[in-house]
Structures are given as structure tokens and as C-alpha cells.
Amino acid sequence: GAASAEEPRIQQSPAELWLHPGATAELSCNISGNPDRANWYREKLDGSLEWIYWSAKASKPKERYSGTVRAQGIFSLSISNVQREDSGYYYCTSSVLHSQFGNGTRLLVTDASEPKLSILVPVDAEEPSDFVPLLCHL
Template sequence: PRKRILASMSYGLLGTLLLLLPEGRWVQQRQRQLWVRPGETAELSCHTSHASNSVNWYKEKPDGGLYWIYWSSEFSFMKGKYLGKKKSQCNFSLSVSPVQREDSGVYYCSSSDFFPLFGNGTRLIVTSEYPVGHPAAGDIATEVSKKSSKACFFVFFFFCSTAQVQNEV
């Protein structure tokens, strides 16, 4: 009887851990590149497939490592030039203001869950001159594909899903 109880407790613990695995969950940064002039404000976005209380923001170092710069939540505050916001259950942002050339680099957001997931990164380019053919600030070209509307579900945990894809150049 004692072995049977321990075995069922082990299976119960294993089942609970499997529920916590991030399968089907993701973190997305829709902006691949963001071009901003020195002195302006850069706003980076982060979208999670599941409701989250917060996300962490990192900047890539020249050696490829990451260093932590900010924690975005509904209780955000200004930290130097950074301000993060929780815009909805699944949407977060990081504002960098005023940007300087040294702020250029790749920024990553990650979920603050037990199993952190990272976005694909947004390259912030701080320059006073845009390359020929690049849309000017404010005129950034966007491709929007509306395949379905956003839906949020509550199963054992709250998660969000959207088929509306917006890629910003």
C-alpha cells in the first residue's frame, strides 16, 4: 500500500510538471528592426501566447551574451531611460528615451514564467540618416494579414492567441 501511494504521488507530481511545460507557448517580437533618430523615443513590443504578469527585457552584448535591462509589468516605473508597460494580458512594451547611438543593438523580451521563453529579438538602429528606399519614421510600412480575430481562453491557465500578423519593416 505504501509503494502504491508513493507511485501515485510521483505520477501526480509528473502530471503537474507536464502541465507547466511551455509546449504551445511562445513569445514574439513582431518588429525585426526599428529605426529611430537620436533624441527620439523607441518603443519595442513583445507579445506572449499566454497571459503573463510581466516580461523581462535584455540587450545583446557585443560578445553575444545578454544583460538584463528592465522588467515590464503593470507596476512599471522609469529606470534611467527605460519605461516598460503591460498593455494587456499578452502585450508588453519597452520605451527607450531619449535614444542615443549607443542604444543601438538587439533587444530581447522573455516571459517571466517558471520556464522562460525568449522572443526573436528586435534590432534597434539609432541613426540620423535612413538608407535609401527605407520608409521614414512615422511612415513605417506594415503588412497586415487579417486571418482571424484575437481570442483569449481560460483552460487551466489563461492564454492568448491571434492570427492577425503585423510585420513592421
Template sequence: SQTIHQWPATLVQPVGSPLSLECTVEGTSNPNLYWYRQAAGRGLQLLFYSVGIGQISSEVPQNLSASRPQDRQFILSSKKLLLSDSGFYLCAWGVGEQYFGPGTRLTVT
């Protein structure tokens, strides 16, 4: 069966510091991968999606970037965090319906 992992589960970072969130999927090959952000009390905003290694599509201009160095690994990064980057970050995989990881709660102070 397929499993999706995200880490860390929670993160508190100061403004201006770098960020790296990791997502890995097990039990499937060549999945579409997605990064979403969920602000408090709001819906999901698609940030990036990838249909293959090295293929990244950005949905919203922002302070973040994504990379897919391996088939089942998806990384969300920032060089300098802003206060507005705080939120709940969700990774998902799918080739039809999407399946979500447990999320990372990021607080930028």
C-alpha cells in the same frame, strides 16, 4: 502551445527620436515578462522585468522605460534615443525557465 512575438524585427532611428518596441505572448496567462539588451559580442543585460500588469522592476538606470498595459503585452520605450541604445533587444517570458522572442535589432544613427 506558447508563442512570443516581437516587432519590429529591425529598426533604424536617429538620435533623439522616440522608441516603442512591443512584445506579446500567446498561450499562457500571467507570465513573468523580461526585456534584455544584447550589445555586439556581449552577453545579455536584463533591463526590466514584470510579474504582473502595471508591475515593472528596473534593473539598470538608463534612458529606457517599460510598461505592461495588458497581461501578455510588454512594451519598451524611450522618449529620446541615444547612440548607446543601439543593440539587440530580446523579450522573454517564463515562470521557471525563460523563453525568448526573435529579437529586435535597433540601430541608432
């Protein structure tokens, strides 16, 4: 068909993913307009984007990357055996014709656990401007 002038809407999930080395990262990309593939890019340290994979029905695994079409417009990217150097931002787009990218997934590969915030109880803050003590578990 003719190329559509309308830019696709792209949603990526999760926004942030914490994994230990050796785990498998699962990223998802939802693209409007029923494209047949999603292109995945990784942001390099200098800010440039490096193409790493395309997810489509006929995708073949490439090194530690694999991907597929989960449902109409929903694409996945799997990165097996993640290492610290895989940490960074990953973006998807429907086509090289479009400049529209997803909002990105930040992958953090670390031996540490994701910090958890909890409210110290009891809390007697009653006004929106009151301070609430938080505890950060690392």
C-alpha cells in the same frame, strides 16, 4: 499556480527599428500563456545578454527605460532619448524560468534614413527568373 512545462510563444515587433538620436524607441512583446510580466534583455557586443528592464502593471521607470502591459500578454518597452550606443538587439522573455526568447528587435540609432528600395519603371520582366533593376535610396 504550478509552473507550466509548456514554453510560451513569444512574438516581438517591430523586427527592425530605425531612429534618429533623441527619439523614443517603442518595442512590443506578445507572450502566450498570460504571464504577468516581460523581462527585456539587450545583447551586448560580446554576444552575452544583459537584463535591462521588466514590464508589468507596476513597473517604475528605470533611467531611460519604461514599460507597461498594453493588453493581456502584450508588453511594451520604451527607451527615451535613444543614442547610437543603444543600437543593437533587444529580446523579451516571460520569466527567468523559461529559456524561450522572442525573435528580437534590432534597433538602429543613426542620423541616416532607412534605405528604401524601389523598382525602376518600366519593368518588362515576365519570367520569375528575370532580373529586375532596383534603386536603393539612402
